[in-house]
Amino acid sequence: MQPSTVVGALLFIAHISSGGAEAHRHYQQVLTGNQPGVCRYGRRLECCYGWKKNIKGQCEAQCDHGCRHGECVGPNKCKCFPGYTGKTCNQGGYNLENAGQTGPRIIS
Incomplete structure (x- = not known):
């Protein structure tokens, strides 16, 4: 196997394991008690589609x-x-x- 192929494969594995491929994963809405509109994208918690973070840092419906x-x-x-x-x-x-x-x- 060529050294460049091995390096490329290692970089790809590192990219996936670091969460770089999260954009291609589906989101899952998270139940956080009294804070609606929070979704999990891979390992990150963000406002769901149709919700926006307000000045208090809470997700607010749009x-x-x-x-x-x-x-x-x-x-x-x-x-x-x-x-x-x-x-x-x-x-x-x-x-x-x-x-x-x-x-x-x-x-x-």
């Missing part, structure tokens, strides 16, 4: 179109305040208690 009258609880998933509906919580504005419905609604 809603591309925002949640006008609600909060973003998952990637492009709004939890509407009472009285509002729609994918971005932009419909409504009436009192759901008078209509016999109460509580926030999650729209996905």
Whole structure:
């Protein structure tokens, strides 16, 4: 075997064992108690797709179109305040208690 072939094979093995091939592996969502949106990529923990690290270092859900009258609880998933509906919580504005419905609604 050529010395360059041996060196190349050793470099490839070192690359794989150091975690350099992690980009080609699948991710796995990690349950971390009260911090949602954390995934394991190989040996690294990072925010999952659709989540972004906020200034406190926690993963925060991202809603591309925002949640006008609600909060973003998952990637492009709004939890509407009472009285509002729609994918971005932009419909409504009436009192759901008078209509016999109460509580926030999650729209996905």
